Each structure stands twice: as structure tokens, then as C-alpha cells.
Amino acid sequence: MPALDALISALPGEFRDAIRRGTPLDGLTTLRVGGPADLVCSIRTPEAALRFQALAAEALVPAYVLGAGSNVLAADTGYRGVILRVETAEFSAAGDVVTAGAGLGFDDLIVRSLDAGLVGLEFASGIPGTLGGALVGNAGCYGHEIGEFLLDAVVLRPDGRLETVGPEAFGFRYRETDLRETGAMVLGARFKLRRGDVHEAGLLRQEKLADRRRKHPVDVPSAGSWFRNLPPAGPGGRRRPAGELLERAGAKDMCEGPARVFPLHANIIINAGGATSAQISRLADRMQAAVRERFAVDLQEEVRRLGT
């Protein structure tokens, strides 16, 4: 790719240690599938993000922002362009406000907040991924979402604007935000928590972690729930779990080679060893088709496709 060579030769020395060519995406995603990305660049400061983005745009090289890769399916053919891995991971607490880099693990944020005497986020204990990924996807569980706690965030827009924005710029809704669709990169954020009973919060955290160990594939590669839960039937109602329809449609018996539906949760695909992205994709299509045929419902994917 001549544009890529032009970009690499235009990079100042500070990026030498931050870039890697031909990096396989199976090592950067929790499903452990995906071919090589042309270039991966670690973003460790907002200034580096700004400089790199400007050079990539000038060289006309496509870019994709990646966190911990816990909600993406990367293509077997990899990605033609640059994967920007957000690795800003600082943390500080003052009063009831915590400030963190978007590359910090979401679960690390919870632990460090508790260490600082601040409670509120423990409902989300054990959600894999980074803070940035959690914010743009409004990660949540047990009836709460990260967006409820955001004060503001530092984002880099695709047009090069580096700005601090409030929750309204995210447009938080169920597992989705407006910001994700704009291609903006989240670099850091501040959250309002509260001083509370850290012991009690720690117990709640352990309870949530144990619940995850019972219901989720914690030791097998996966990307969490594949499909979004269905909208409530009426105002104030609860979302209907996609897993319920999938189970009744027989998804738990489905597989495509080592790509299998998790035996304990019909809405989760696991890579039982050596699965390809194409096999996982075919399995997801079959699951979706089974629900469509049985219930006339079109499930929407929650997992993002990278390079497909």
C-alpha cells in the first residue's frame, strides 16, 4: 500500500516504538480470530492521537479505533489501514470525581475507584474491555449503564477537533451512542461517583463476578452477547433477552466447526479452538435465520465487524 509507506515515512521519531506492521488481529480481539492489520499504532497521549490522525488523514490511510477488542469480529483477511489502539490509561480521584484514560480497563476503573473510597460502578464488575469501548457502546448490565455516571470526556473528532464534551454529545441509549457513529476517538473521561460503604460495594462486586463466572464464558474466547436484546413491548417495560428466543429456536445445538454457541447462554458464540471469522459469521447468520423463521423477529447484532 503506497499510502501506508508514505504515512510511515512521514511519522516523526516519537512513533517508532508505537507502530507495528502486519499485526494479526487474533491477538488483539477476545474472540481470537482475524488476519493481519497493515499497521497498528498505540495511542498513549491526546497529542500523539492528534498528530497521528492528521498524518493518516493526509496520507488517505483508513483508520479504525480499537480498545481491547472484546466486542468485535475481525475478518480473516485482516484490515487494510491503521488500527489505532487507545492506550491512555492514567487514573486519579478527587472528591467524588474520578478521571481516567480511555485505555484503562473498565474493570480496573471500578477497582481503583473502590480503592479511592468511591462507589457506584460495581454493578459492572467483570465487563471486559476498555473505558473507551465501554463509553462508545454504553456498556452495562443488571439495569445500569456507564453513561449514567459520565461527567465529560476528551474526544478527538475525525476532522481533527480535540474537545471536551458532556454526556449530551454521546446520546447514550441501549448499547449505543451517537458518538460511535461519528468515528470520534475517546481519549479520557471523568465520572461522578459517590463516597459510600466500600465494604458493601466490594461484596456486591464479588456477587456480580460470581454471577458472570456462572453464566459467561470467562475462560473461552468470545465477544459477549452477539445480538441485542429486543425493545420492551410497551413504555416502562423490560427488554426481552435475545437469548430466550435463540434458545427456543434451537441455537444451543448449533456450531460451524469450532465456532459454537455457548452451552450455558444461547446468545454467546465461543471459539472452541481454531475457529475462523468466516465460521463465526456463518454461525451468527444461522442463529439469526432460526429466530426469524420461528418468531418473525430480526435480531440486530451487538458485536461490531472489523474489516468485513
Ligand SMILES: Cc1cc2nc3c(=O)[nH]c(=O)nc-3n(C[C@H](O)[C@H](O)[C@H](O)COP(=O)(O)OP(=O)(O)OC[C@H]3O[C@@H](n4cnc5c(N)ncnc54)[C@H](O)[C@@H]3O)c2cc1C
Ligand atoms: C465475556 C464477555 C462478557 C461481556 N459482558 C458484557 C456486558 O455485560 N455488558 C456489555 O455492555 N458488554 C459486555 N461485553 C462486551 C464488551 O466487553 C463491551 O462492549 C466493551 O465495553 C467493549 O470494550 P472494548 O474496549 O473491548 O471495545 P472494542 O471491542 O475494542 O471496540 C468496540 C467498539 O468500540 C469502539 N471503540 C473502542 N475504543 C474506543 C475509543 N477509545 N474511542 C472510540 N471508539 C472506541 C470500536 O471502534 C468498536 O466500534 C462482554 C464481552 C465479553 C467477551
